[in-house]
Amino acid sequence: MDELDEILGAERKEPTTFHPVNERSHDAWFPGNEAASLVIQVGHIWEDLLALIELRANAADEYSKRLLLKYGIIEVRSLIEVFDRLQSIVMKANTFDPRERQGWREITAEEKEKAKELFKAYSEAKKGTSQKVIDIRNTIGAHRGCLDWQQVMVFWDSVTPDLINPLLATIPPAFDFVKELDLFEWNRVPREGSIEVIGGMLRPEYFEVTE
Incomplete structure (x- = not known):
């Protein structure tokens, strides 16, 4: 009982999510599948973008502002790549069937329809942005191949907020919806010899009594 007493008496910390820089402790929840890794990565890229935007707002001269925006555009390219993979997982996810009264990491037909609607807005905005973002990265960004x-x-003249703002506006609504879906595996090892996992959603249909 000593170990159980230790567990029950331990100070309960607020649950946190793994961060490669700021949160690596045993209390953090680590991604346990690709979907969880991608949703964390989207959050981290967004955090980097916000940091660059803040630095740009405080920059003293126009060159520094444009330079920081260029690196923001490079981050947007990474964001597109990761968000596209997350979109694929969501849209290919198994659809929950109430008649089966079982399942694992599924989403309902209504959830899939809502996700489709949100991703459509993202895809439409991406059409006018994606290729120019790639060109900027390859020409004056990470590759400088021109x-x-x-x-x-x-391409330097193309480095303006108007290039990426329409796309960025579509991502928070889709991300906020997707991250609440029952698609993500999480685990942590809070102490030696133990592991905690977050299980799948227990839907009301699982407990309906059938005659």
Whole structure:
């Protein structure tokens, strides 16, 4: 009973989620499947974007502001890649069937329809942004593969908030909805010899009495 007394008497900390820089403790919940890893990664990229936006707001000159925005655009490219993978997992997820009264990591038909609606807005905004973001990354960003200086100047002129703002506006509504779906595995090892997991959703249909 000593171990049980220790567990029950331990100070209960607020649950936290793994962060590669700020939260690596045993109390943190770590992703246990690809969906959870992707939803965490989206959150981390968004956090980086907010930090760059804050730095840009406090920058003293126009060059510094544009430079920081360029790196923000590179982060947007990473965000698109990760968010597209998350979108694929959501839309390919098994659909919950109330008649089966069982399942694991499924979403309802209504949830899938709502996700489809939110992802449609994201996809429409991405059409006008994605290729230009790739071009900026490859030309004046991470790769710098272009030596056509006229083209380089054109891409620098494209580094404006208007390029990414329409896309970024569509991501929080979709992300806030998706992260509440029953698709994510989480686990942690709060103490040696023990592991905690977050199980699947217990839907009311599981407990309905059938005649």
